[in-house]
Amino acid sequence: MSRTRLVVLSRRGRSSLPAAYWRRLEAAADVCLVQRDDAPARDQAVTLLRDADLVGSTNLCLPRMDGALLDALPRLRGIVLYATGYDHLDVPDLRRRGVGLCVMPDYATIAVSEHALALLLSLATRLHLAHDRSRAVVRVDTSLRGVELAGRTLGIVGVGRIGGRLAGLARGVGLRVVGHDIDRAAEALAAARGVEMTGLDDLLRRSDAVALTASHVLGRPAVIGRRELALMRPGGHLVNVGRPDLVDTAAAVAALRAGDLRGYAVDDVVVDAARDGDLLDEGRLLQTGHSAWWRDEVLERGAWMWGDRLLGAVLGHPLDAVTWPEPAAPHLTRPLDDMVRA
Numbered sequence: 575m576s577r578t579r580l581v582v583l584s585r586r587g588r589s590s591l592p593a594a595y596w597r598r599l600e601a602a603a604d605v606c607l608v609q610r611d612d613a614p615a616r617d618q619a620v621t622l623l624r625d626a627d628l629v630g631s632t633n634l635c636l637p638r639m640d641g642a643l644l645d646a647l648p649r650l651r652g653i654v655l656y657a658t659g660y661d662h663l664d665v666p667d668l669r670r671r672g673v674g675l676c677v678m679p680d681y682a683t684i685a686v687s688e689h690a691l692a693l694l695l696s697l698a699t700r701l702h703l704a705h706d707r708s709r710a711v712v713r714v715d716t717s718l719r720g721v722e723l724a725g726r727t728l729g730i731v732g733v734g735r736i737g738g739r740l741a742g743l744a745r746g747v748g749l750r751v752v753g754h755d756i757d758r759a760a761e762a763l764a765a766a767r768g769v770e771m772t773g774l775d776d777l778l779r780r781s782d783a784v785a786l787t788a789s790h791v792l793g794r795p796a797v798i799g800r801r802e803l804a805l806m807r808p809g810g811h812l813v814n815v816g817r818p819d820l821v822d823t824a825a826a827v828a829a830l831r832a833g834d835l836r837g838y839a840v841d842d843v844v845v846d847a848a849r850d851g852d853l854l855d856e857g858r859l860l861q862t863g864h865s866a867w868w869r870d871e872v873l874e875r876g877a878w879m880w881g882d883r884l885l886g887a888v889l890g891h892p893l894d895a896v897t898w899p900e901p902a903a904p905h906l907t908r909p910l911d912d913m914v915r916a
């Protein structure tokens with residue numbers, strides 16, 4: 575039987591994984607490391623991945639895994655993503671083709687929940703704007719007037735790992751918290767942890783600020799659009815550390831311009847600075863360019879977790895598989911960490 579061929583795409587090259595993982599991977603498979611700053615275009619991707627059984631990639635380096643590319647990669651049987659969210663991938667199509675997908679839940683939960691609180695605090699305190707004003711990036715007469723959060727209500731949409739942790743952080747600054755989740759089990763867990771759970775419309779009506787920490791599925795409509803924005807309290811804040819597609823950006827911009835929404839903070843870049851630069855200058859739109867997870871501890875934890883998942887896929891023990899072609903080996907009884915250190 576030929577050895578498994580693994581292609582790893584990453585900006586950080588060999589420093590993406592602890593050395594022990596490279597040793598184990600290279601002992602078990604033919605490993606090709608491709609260090610690059612972006613995702614390869616289709617033709618280049620075909621050349622790089624044509625012979626791959628498994629692909630490990632960060633989101634930054636992953637090519638568009640659409641039908642045309644997957645058609646050109648008949649050997650491919652698994653993708654090991656350095657990411658929690660996978661809404662850019664068509665999971666049913668991967669499943670149909672017998673291509674597995676492993677992800678990394680929880681590696682950035684602490685960082686992203688802290689980032690969500692930081693975004694909310696920034697909108698409330700106008701911290702980002704005060705900084706811009708002190709550097710004369712915006713006019714000196716720009717208003718820095720903000721609001722206090724204590725005693726207000728935060729509605730958390732998607733009370734999973736990140737949302738659940740955010741609930742605790744928010745209570746720490748005196749916010750009341752209500753939550754909403756479409757998953758019964760997540761709802762029950764959040765309720766057991768003391769979060770008052772309710773329907774989306776009720777949450778929107780009751781909340782002074784809404785935080786989106788929900789996962790997103792490719793092709794699913796935005797959770798917050800014009801109708802939902804209209805249900806929010808006038809002058810509310812909206813924070814989105816999930817995916818930009820959770821919000822209808824045009825509707826959010828319109829609500830900001832109408833003064834219905836006081837501030838929108840999103841961990842991505844969603845507006846054209848040439849067209850909506852005034853909202854950025856006024857600090858009502860805050861964009862942090864998918865930086866929530868970029869923390870020392872997350873990078874260290876992520877390297878170990880990615881190594882586990884790459885090695886697991888190579889050895890036939892997929893970890894945190896969203897989907898994986900049968901037959902997968904029986905579930906591991908010994909953590910891969912131990913095997914690497916052994």
Ligand SMILES: NC(=O)c1ccc[n+]([C@@H]2O[C@H](COP(=O)([O-])OP(=O)(O)OC[C@H]3O[C@@H](n4cnc5c(N)ncnc54)[C@H](O)[C@@H]3O)[C@@H](O)[C@H]2O)c1
Nearest residue numbers: 658659732734735736755756757760788789816841866867
């Ligand atoms: N900004 C970043 O750097 C960063 C980093 C990691 C994760 N994320 C994003 O955060 C998301 C959440 O991560 P997590 O670890 O908390 O995931 P999770 O699966 O633990 O929680 C997500 C929750 O959202 C719920 N949900 C999905 N759609 C919903 C909807 N329409 N309404 C209400 N609830 C809904 C799910 O049922 C689930 O309970 C990820 O999917 C990813 O997109 C962002």
